[in-house]
Amino acid sequence: MRDNPYQAPANPAAATAVAEAPVPVAPADPNQVRARQMWRGLGLSALGHLGTVLAATVFALAFGSGPDYYGSDIESVYAVTGLISQGLLAVAAVTYSVVRLVRRDTGTGTGVLVGWGVGLMVTPVVAVMVLVILTR
Secondary structure, X not given: OOOOXXXXXXXXXXXXOOOOOOOOOOOOOHHHHHXXXXXXXXXXXXHHHHHHHXXXXXXXXXXXXXXXXXXXXXXHHHHHHHHHHHHHHHHHHHHHHHHHHHOOOHHHHHHHHHHHHHHHHHHHHHHHHHHHHHHO
């Protein structure tokens, strides 16, 4: 038979000191956790937009030729590659965000969508600056 935990010990002198209960750790604030996840999503989107500009630049430098050849100059290769990579990024961002939102990770899903939208407005400015540098 098992000892009854509610019964006093038979020998009070043998009883050990009362063990201290572990101090419970306060759970993290859900809003703080969500904000951190949202910033993570914004960072992922920023990296995605940076990747599209870098991919377009590398592709234009590799496959764009001088003005001697019609339709294969650096500017058009850069523009087409940039648009295609932005389209792929849009599909990836929306897909990833929907999956995160369905899995109840609302911070990351929302952060990626917001970051993609903001990046969509900022990336053309960066892309034009890179294009000016490429054509100098």
